[in-house]
Amino acid sequence: MTSLDRRTLFAAGALGAAATAATVGAAPASATSGHGHGKGVVPGADRAAADRWKVLRGRKVGVVTNPTGILRNLRSIVDEMHDSGAVDLHAVFGPEHGFRGTAQAGDAEETYTDPRTGVTVYDAYGATADSLTRMVREAGVDTVVFDIQDVGARFYTYVWTMYTAMRAALRAGASFVVLDRPNPIGGTARGPMMTTAFTTGVGAKEIVQAHGMTVGELARFFDGEFLEAEEGRTLGDRLEVVEVSGWRRDTVFADTGLTWVLPSPNMPTPNTALVYPGTCLFEGTNLSEGRGTTAPFELVGAPFVDHRWAERLVARDVPGVAFREAYFNPVVNKHVGKVCGGVQVHVTDPLRLDGPRLGAEMLVAAKALYADFAWRQDSYDPARPFWVDKLTGSPRLREMVDAGAPADEVVGAWREELAAFDRRRKPYLLYRGGRR
Incomplete structure (x- = not known):
């Protein structure tokens, strides 16, 4: 999609989506599940x-x-x-x-x-x-x-x-x-x-x-x-x-x-899609979500971030991913022309990767480590100024992170509503295999 920093927030029924004509080979340099399913997939x-x-x-x-x-x-x-x-x-x-x-x-x-x-x-x-x-x-x-x-x-x-x-x-x-x-x-x-x-x-x-x-x-x-x-x-x-x-x-x-x-334009590989449900939450912060680099949503950081973030995330042993200390200089969007310290998220097991949990783990660690961490606020919507609330669906995640809640507690807060949604969607599902 276009950068959410630059996109005008359109009405709920608006027809907005992005595309490019570029193609790449069948899932290049992308982690696989190792299950071998799907080679006969026909859209x-x-x-x-x-x-x-x-x-x-x-x-x-x-x-x-x-x-x-x-x-x-x-x-x-x-x-x-x-x-x-x-x-x-x-x-x-x-x-x-x-x-x-x-x-x-x-x-x-x-x-x-x-x-x-x-x-x-x-x-x-x-x-x-x-x-x-x-x-x-x-x-x-x-x-x-x-x-x-x-x-x-x-x-x-x-x-x-x-x-x-x-x-x-x-x-x-x-x-x-x-x-x-x-x-x-x-x-x-x-x-x-x-x-x-x-x-x-x-x-x-x-x-x-x-x-x-x-x-x-x-x-x-x-x-x-x-x-x-x-x-x-x-x-x-x-x-x-x-x-x-x-x-x-x-x-x-x-x-x-x-x-x-x-x-x-910022969804270059299948791996980008795998991490996107979590790392897109950094659009709601003053950290770069990697726009303006060759690995958007996989590279995340800011000028005030140092090696400690990667070290803390590695210690968390987040399922399905590995973290590498990384430095990058965005050519567009946040922190243009500035060297950002941060991490690159590497997918190790796509089926264990829980994107929203990944986002919560990264936000909790960044907030705890850096006094300069801040939530993006939008003046055009004074009743709901925090963009991350629009991305997560409510103020709850932001408020829990601000209160110092551990990542396990943040994730646990949505367990019941997720289970209810899982039950609600079942009559509409068409495909089997794995968890429904």
Whole structure:
């Protein structure tokens, strides 16, 4: 996503997401689970294409996608749909960075006619449910297709892009089809619950910090749990999920055999996604979360941090990761041009890695060691000034860290609500293997 320091906080229904056109090889230099599951993983888009797009036959289709919406041959699903002659393609709805990924951070491609396909591409970045509904109706669409790679964290806004598109489809009387993709960090739910008072564009509804679902499962959850309360009805049978074949809940991206396409400029590798649900919390502090380096969210630090932070974290023996004392000089974002001391987080066991716990451990240690540690405050929201509260879903984590609570106590505070969410999501899950 774009830097949360630079992003304008959009309404809960806003359509905001980032993408780039760059690709890298299948999960390069990424820790694997060692289980060997998933080499035969086939995303929903590939399954639909292999079936000659039968799921969309006879429909007037609009697609919400970006450069992550590719087949295993690395071609855009929109290009494949168009060239197949089997899909009546009426529109593409481009999020932040646009459908082709040509726009810079915090920007979008203006509405235009795509020269490759002749299809109208609507600028849907920042769209509300109302404005996106108007676009769907203007395009004459009766089926909205969603295909964007998520990374499994509540504050990574593609899932709220999807929720807004679901609301728009419902209002326009259209069907909604999700071409599902694996959750790159696996299928286990972790972390604290969003509370209603702290919902924003980086957490529009009450789900936990690492939801442990694919976007197809989340769409089913959103339809069953939220749409009726917000819209007075659900999509019901008009929601379809083309499932991923060969994916299990204990499979991380490095074990899928798929090619990683950067979902956003600061999500360069699958390992970034693994640590992101925890280290993104440093966006709510005066420490750099590694933006402006070649390892965002893996490098964390500040000019006032020294070797003691790494030493304390190593002693904590945090599951699934190892810490290395590191020094870096960000070229953008916080502490530009300054040498930052800190740590690099190295993934050692993806299935034992609990991102929200990782974040809590690192915050507790930093707060205890450094008098210069501070929470970011935003003047535009005086009632809820602390950004970390918006990321974690409530003031609880911040207040516990300030009070000197140990990491085990911070993590224990969300155990009951996490268990309740795990029970609540079970009817909507589609995939098995490992913890459900």
